[in-house]
Structure formats: C-alpha cells, structure tokens
Amino acid sequence: MMARMPDGPALRKICLVATEESGDRLGASLMKVLRQRLGDAVEFSGVGGRGMAREGLTSLFPIEELSIVGFSAVVKQLPKILRLIGQTVDAILTSTPDILVIIDSPDFTQRVARRVRARNAAIPIVNYVAPTVWAWRPGRARAMRAYVDHVLALLPFEPEEFRKLNGPPCTYVGHPLIEQLSMLRPNADEQERRNAQPPVLLVLPGSRRSEVARHMAVFGQTLDALRAKGLAFEALLPTTPHLESAVRDGLASWQVTPQIVIGEAEKRQAFRIARAALAKSGTVTLELAISGVPMVTAYRVGELEAFILRRVIRVQSVILANLVIGENIIPEYLQEACTAENLAPALAEVLADSPARTRQCEAFARLDQIMATGAASPSVRAADIVLQVMRQGRLPS
Structure with missing residues (x-):
C-alpha cells in the first residue's frame, strides 16, 4: 500500500540509480521536474552524486566508489562491484518504490534491474539512457524486455534500433545538450x-x-x-x-x-x-x-x-x-x-x-x-514518461 501524506495525495516513492557524473546530472534534472509535478508527495531514494543530493536524494554509497574504466580494471574490482550491486538491490526491495529508474552505467544498473525484477516483478523499471545495443552486443535489447518496461533514449536514431532488435518500448526524449x-x-x-x-x-x-x-x-x-x-x-x-x-x-x-x-x-x-x-x-x-x-x-x-x-x-x-x-x-x-x-x-x-x-x-x-524534441525539454519529456509508467504500473509480459 502506498503511504498517504496527511490530508494530501498518496506519497510516491521513486528510486533512482546513477553511478557516474553524467548520469547524476540527468538524474538531478529528472528529479527536479518530478518534484515540480508531484510537490511534497514524492520521496527519492537510491544512488547518485552531488546533483541528485541537492534534489533530495541520500545516496546509498558515494558514486566515486565506482569510477572504474576498462575491462581489466573491472575484473580487478569485481568483488566490490558485486557487493555494491547486492547492497543496492536489497535497499530497493526494502523500500518497495513505486518505480525504479536506472540511469546509464549499464554494467552496474542493468544488473541491479535484473535482480530487482527477479525478486519483485511488481516494481516498474525505466532505463534512462539507452545502452549502445546499436554499437555492440545487440542481443541485449531483446534480453532487456524481461526486466525493463521503457527506455528513454538520448539519441534520435535509438528508438528505431530498439524496434528492429525487438527490445522494450523506447522513446527519444532528447539529449541534455540541447537544453544548453x-x-x-x-x-x-x-x-x-x-x-x-x-x-x-x-x-x-x-x-x-x-x-x-x-x-x-x-x-x-x-x-x-x-x-x-x-x-x-x-x-x-x-x-x-x-x-x-x-x-x-x-x-x-x-x-x-x-x-x-x-x-x-x-x-x-x-x-x-x-x-x-x-x-x-x-x-x-x-x-x-x-x-x-x-x-x-x-x-x-x-x-x-x-x-x-x-x-x-x-x-x-x-x-x-x-x-x-x-x-x-x-x-x-x-x-x-x-x-x-x-x-x-x-x-x-x-x-x-x-x-x-x-x-x-x-x-x-x-x-x-x-535532435529537435518539440516544445518540451528532455528532462520534462523523461519525467512525463516516468510518471506514465509509474501510474500504469507493471504490465503483464
């Protein structure tokens, strides 16, 4: 059951996971619009950096712990990465959010999403920043259908790529650069x-x-x-x-x-x-x-x-x-x-x-x-889809 604010609308719990600075900036802009839409009836949790902290998120751990680049570096840090993935999944399942938004960093966030879906299929999951399935490992697109309900793309050609690869629904929301x-x-x-x-x-x-x-x-x-x-x-x-x-x-x-x-x-x-x-x-x-x-x-x-x-x-x-x-x-x-x-x-x-x-x-x-997105900014378009997916809930496969 959703918590209810005193004499107000039901409290919406939104979990976001971003582990790089670029994802933190996207998450902060998204949170700002979600707060504008929902007012005080929203509670944020998850993983993020300084930008998301300013919008009201207390991160489970500092994202600097995951500043790892290159295959060999990932192999060396694998036990630490797996521990942080497990910690993140457990925290999400404990908080039972109304929606989970994973932002970029697919090596980390996709693993989180898969485990959350396996243990609680009722939580809708939105993937903000499409994984580069058009560049390598195209099979990821079809596999994502099992644990991602909607993909928010930064690049205009990505929705068609996801369609051709039989991936989950994908919408071009726009790149943050066009707001600058x-x-x-x-x-x-x-x-x-x-x-x-x-x-x-x-x-x-x-x-x-x-x-x-x-x-x-x-x-x-x-x-x-x-x-x-x-x-x-x-x-x-x-x-x-x-x-x-x-x-x-x-x-x-x-x-x-x-x-x-x-x-x-x-x-x-x-x-x-x-x-x-x-x-x-x-x-x-x-x-x-x-x-x-x-x-x-x-x-x-x-x-x-x-x-x-x-x-x-x-x-x-x-x-x-x-x-x-x-x-x-x-x-x-x-x-x-x-x-x-x-x-x-x-x-x-x-x-x-x-x-x-x-x-x-x-x-x-x-x-x-x-790269045009019409009258709405990328963060507004992204927030509107997150709210739509959250309100319709997890659809049967």
Missing part, C-alpha cells in the same frame, strides 16, 4: 574571436584519468608538429579540478604549453571562441558539433580492450556526432592510427578555410533539426 544551446554557441563578440588570429585550438584528452594518461603524449606531439610547420594558434585545454594534476604531469613533455581551463563555465566559454578542436572520442564530440567547432578525433584504449572491441563493434564510426548526423564527416584516428603524423595534417586542415572544415560546419548546422 545558449551556453554552447557564441555571441557576436565570441564569434569575432572565433574568426580572429591566432585561432583558438581546443585540446580535449579525456574526462577520466586513464584517458588523460593515454592521450596526453600524442596530443602534445601533434601540437608540436603543427608549430613546427609554422602554424600559429592559441591552445586551450579544458579540464576538471580532479584531473588538473594529471594534466599538468602530462604537459611535462610538451613543447607547446596550452592554457589550462578549469571548470564547466570556463570550458563552455572556451568552446564558444574555439575555431577547431583535437578531441578524444566520446560525448564531447557531440558537444563540439552543437557548438559549431570542427574537430579531429582520436582514441586509444588498452590492448585487451582493443582486442575485444575490434571483434564486437558493429558501427562504422565510434564518433557520436557522426552517428547522430548519419555520415562520417568527422575524421577519427583510433588505436594504431592515433599518431601525431596522422593527427597534425588533419588538424591543420580544419583550422584552415578548407573544404573539410566547410563540410563539418554544414553538417553541424543540421543538428538542431535532427
């Missing part, structure tokens, strides 16, 4: 700086310590090669406070010293004045594309991870912006191809007024239409 256009796109003065000399070149080696470690040396060599060719540029390297020391350590071998930019607001300001970027593959490529910044992308992983990925990846590009646009417009240099000899000429091309730069800019101009 004013912060990503330049005003008149910033556009003038973007077009001025020397051009601003963004250097984005990654958002995790392991990524920084793998990319800093080759990115430094690439900038050295550009400078050796006589190209003038102003290099900016946005990062976060917890990665600043790793970034500064990596700069020790660089001949070109970039200006380090710390913090989200400063990073966005750098995006608004940048002419081009050298970026690690990931969500940042979509962020740059929406900002209108042509780029060259690169990615290196450990040998074990590379061995596995080569055998399971089923897409022609790993660049998120390419996938959303629908063509391989952004050059990507992966693993052995990730060298200064390859990166420097490609980067020189997008810094100049070249056909390659023009093609990227024209493709980026189509993104607003491709």
